[in-house]
Amino acid sequence: MTAPARSKASPLVIRTTNELQAWSDSCRQQGRTIAMVPTMGALHEGHLSLVDAAAKAADVVVVSIFVNPTQFGPGEDFDAYPRTETADLEKLKGHAVEVVFAPNAAQMYPDGFATSISVGGPSMGLETDFRPHFFSGVATVVAKLLLAARPHFAVFGEKDYQQLLVVRRMTRDLNIGTEIIGCPTLREADGLALSSRNAYLDAPARQKAARLPAVLKHVIVSLEAGAPVETALADGRAALERSGFEVDYLSLCDAATLGAPIPGHQRRLLVAARLGSTRLIDNMPVKAGD
Ligand code: AMP
Numbered sequence: 637m638t639a640p641a642r643s644k645a646s647p648l649v650i651r652t653t654n655e656l657q658a659w660s661d662s663c664r665q666q667g668r669t670i671a672m673v674p675t676m677g678a679l680h681e682g683h684l685s686l687v688d689a690a691a692k693a694a695d696v697v698v699v700s701i702f703v704n705p706t707q708f709g710p711g712e713d714f715d716a717y718p719r720t721e722t723a724d725l726e727k728l729k730g731h732a733v734e735v736v737f738a739p740n741a742a743q744m745y746p747d748g749f750a751t752s753i754s755v756g757g758p759s760m761g762l763e764t765d766f767r768p769h770f771f772s773g774v775a776t777v778v779a780k781l782l783l784a785a786r787p788h789f790a791v792f793g794e795k796d797y798q799q800l801l802v803v804r805r806m807t808r809d810l811n812i813g814t815e816i817i818g819c820p821t822l823r824e825a826d827g828l829a830l831s832s833r834n835a836y837l838d839a840p841a842r843q844k845a846a847r848l849p850a851v852l853k854h855v856i857v858s859l860e861a862g863a864p865v866e867t868a869l870a871d872g873r874a875a876l877e878r879s880g881f882e883v884d885y886l887s888l889c890d891a892a893t894l895g896a897p898i899p900g901h902q903r904r905l906l907v908a909a910r911l912g913s914t915r916l917i918d919n920m921p922v923k924a925g926d
Contacts, residue, residue: 646725647699647733653744653784656698656737660786669694672787672814674778677701677738678718678832679727682822686791689819691732693789699728700737700781702744706752707773718835737785744780752776755809758801758894762906763917766884774799775806782807782814790814795821795829797904797919798894821918823849829918836914844911847879852905852920859888859905860923865897872907881909891921899926 650656663670671694673686679701690697701724708714721738728736753775763770782790790807792800804816821829827849828834828842837845855872859865865888873886886909889895891902903922908915 647728647736649725649736649738651737651739651743653739653780656735656784657786659698659735660784663696664786668696669789670785670787671697671789671791671817672781672785673697673699673791674781675699675701676703676717676832677724678720678835679724680822680830680832682793682795682830684727684731685822686793686819687728687731687733689817690789690791693791693817694787696734697732698735698737698785698787699733700739700785702737702739702777702781704744704773704777705741706745706776707770709767709769712767713833713836716836718832737781744777753779753806753810755802755806757805758798759805760894762798762885762887762889762894763908766908771799771802775802778803779806779810779812782812787814789817791817791819793821794818794919795831796917797906801892801894827853829916831916833914833916837911841911841914844880845916847876848881848907848909848916848918849920851875851879852907852918855886856905856920856922859903859925862925865925876907876909881911884908884910884915888922897925900924 671690673690675683703717752772754772755775759771792803800818807814807816823829826846828846851872855868858868869886873883876883886907888897889904890898891904897903901924904919905922906919908917
């Protein structure tokens with residue numbers, strides 16, 4: 637496929653999976669490696685850090701922007717989710733992005749679409765206990781994106797740690813042939829993880845939101861000092877509730893599988909908590925315990 641004329645600074649916007657496949661084929665024929673960064677748009681510096689990691693990993697970068705309806709449940713924020721394509725394209729200028737794939741829902745889920753991917757293992761528990769539909773929606777859309785773009789690498793944030801493990805499991809299990817790269821979470825100065833959903837927080841809620849990473853850090857200090865896990869988690873949950881959060885989960889898991897912690901293995905502390913109608917998630921590494 638010959639790329640249409642475009643300004644050097646602006647990515648080419650592709651809206652159909654056929655065109656994306658043709659672009660990918662032409663890159664591969666030229667021997668260029670591809671890295672993909674799947675997003676739902678409303679881009680922030682966290683997304684841009686993934687784009688920069690992608691540019692280091694491969695010759696060309698494709699960013700997808702698609703608010704995926706199948707990963708939202710009834711009553712969730714699908715309609716309210718920020719859609720800011722023009723501003724997103726502007727932010728990507730200067731970040732070595734060759735293509736932005738921005739399909740509509742009919743392109744991804746044409747009439748009669750009837751397939752969904754169910755991942756076990758790292759999908760079990762945590763988010764699935766509160767959003768049972770979520771990971772099959774994510775796995776299905778990520779599989780479609782990877783099979784259309786056929787990237788050598790795809791970059792995901794540790795911000796969504798369970799999602800990162802689920803996507804890695806799915807690509808291995810289905811022999812998709814893309815290596816999944818995980819990148820660290822970018823945070824505001826007060827520690828709050830950057831997230832498109834932070835836009836929902838009014839000023840008082842935004843101030844309270846910084847308690848989430850602060851409490852995680854506090855719990856980690858206790859755990860690494862040898863406090864009993866149940867006590868450290870109960871204290872953390874109580875601290876969040878005192879700050880006005882409703883806690884969905886605050887869990888200590890094995891970092892590789894998200895199963896129960898294993899003595900001598902790296903652990904991960906994961907949280908999901910709501911401030912009013914805004915649901916925030918975060919996680920941090922915890923050193924191995926005994
Ligand atoms: P989203 O648009 O929220 O679906 O996120 C797209 C990708 O960006 C996912 O792989 C997220 O894990 C990643 N991401 C979101 N927030 C951050 C952040 N603060 N730091 C690093 N990566 C992030």
